[in-house]
Amino acid sequence: MKILKCHCGEVEAEINIKNIEQVMRCNCSICKRKGAIMSIVKNEDFKVTKGKSKLKLYQFHSKVAKHYFCSDCGIYTHHHPRVNPAMTGFNVGCLEGIDPFEFKDITIKDGKNHPLDKK
Ligand SMILES: [Zn+2]
Known part of the structure; x- marks a missing residue:
């Protein structure tokens, strides 16, 4: 179990994961701006335990x-990706006891050339 907290602490989530093994960044239009290192679990393994009402949803393009x-501190906490809404991507920098700068092997996802945008 890992605990995720936004910067101000209004939003908290519990992630049913033992170790963070796969981490990624993405070059799509929103991720390149956020710059967060992310990991991913199934939706049922990610539970917002505090501050649900503080969370703001942002959608664009295909929506x-x-x-x-977090609508107070502005920190990205998690997302449900377009390719698989049954999964929850989350901000590794928000995890307690994890230093996101310690990961050497970071997968770069090519979200800029999104598979669902290809005709
Ligand atoms: Zn916050």
Whole structure:
């Protein structure tokens, strides 16, 4: 179990994961701006335990993906990706006891050339 907290602490979530093994960044229009290192679990393994009402939803383009951030401190907490809304991507920098700068092997996802945008 890992605990995720936004910067101000209004939003908290519990993630049912033992170790963070796969981390990624993404070059799509929103992720390149956020710059967060992310990991991913199934929706049932991610539970917002505090501050649900503080979370703000942001959507753009196809409006399938759901990007959440704390409306007080502005920090990105988690999202449901367009390719798989049954998964929750989350901000590794928000996890207690994890230093996101310690990961050496970071996958770069090519969200700029999104598979669902290809005709
Ligand atoms: Zn906050």
